Amino acid sequence: MAGATLLSGVVAAGLGTAGMVSSASGAPTGVDGTQVVADLNPLNNSGVTGKAKVVVDGRKLHVKLNAHRLEPGLPHAQHIHFGKQALNECPNVEMDANGDFRLTTAEGQPAYGPVRVSLTERGDTSADSTLAVNRFPTAPDGHIHYERHTRTKQFVANGIKRGNAVVVIHGVDYNNNGEYDFRSAGRSELDPALPAEATDPATCGVLRLK
């Protein structure tokens, strides 16, 4: 009898603690910000994998990104995509609208939405820098190790905090000749002056709450 009373006391205390934790985590922003993480998975048979982490505090972002098996020595545009109308997911082969066995950046837009943050190494990080080719990492030895503090718009920060934003790294050398050229995939629909190899997505991951 005494044991049963003790046990029910422990259960009640446990529920009380759980209730407190959940109400604390439901607060608008913690002191240290909200952390979201992504596992990056290959698109377009690139073999590129990686991990990304973003800590959001108000409009401030602290971004860390590591990726591997990228085409070395070439610029890799990398962004945080988010769209209120998007699926907030990575694209799959069914989104290859024209059936050419390539997923272009435009074909992926219904999944991940437009560019909101350009993960450049210096200067502007807005969507204005979507194709700022000379400010993106060039993946020496196929690796990107990236860290940057920046800011974004409030609605974008809110989308990231809700777990709805998507990290995408672009650049696929389909014909493995060590450069972006027009031979294998033609022109980019984002900028016809660029080969599609420079802008097609290589890897993608949804930034989810832990």
Ligand SMILES: [Cu+2]
């Ligand atoms: Cu992108």
